[in-house]
Amino acid sequence: MGINSWQQDNQAGFCVEDSGDGIAQENLPKLFTPFLSSKNEGMGLGLYFCREIAKDLGGSIEYYPAPLGGAGFKITLPAQQDNENGSPI
Numbered sequence: 001m002g003i004n005s006w007q008q009d010n011q012a013g014f015c016v017e018d019s020g021d022g023i024a025q026e027n028l029p030k031l032f033t034p035f036l037s038s039k040n041e042g043m044g045l046g047l048y049f050c051r052e053i054a055k056d057l058g059g060s061i062e063y064y065p066a067p068l069g070g071a072g073f074k075i076t077l078p079a080q081q082d083n084e085n086g087s088p089i
Helices: 025-030 046-056
Strands: 002-006 009-019 058-066 071-078
Touching: 046 058, 046 071
Parallel strands: none
Antiparallel strands: 002 009, 009 071, 058 071
């Protein structure tokens, strides 16, 4: 399980990985579908809302299988620059 972040050119992002069972192959095509859940609890809206927020900010979110098992998600967003000294906000 881990979180890594980076900034490159006009983009900033982070990857989040867990060490669970991962996502079943048959669920991948509908992964960001609202109300889709493989759990007994919850509404199945978490990944849907994450994708919508990323899109609204001009970014993206994508799934990848985590190297040690589990699920990984890469979130990429536009990096905004501070007008005074050019440092990222």
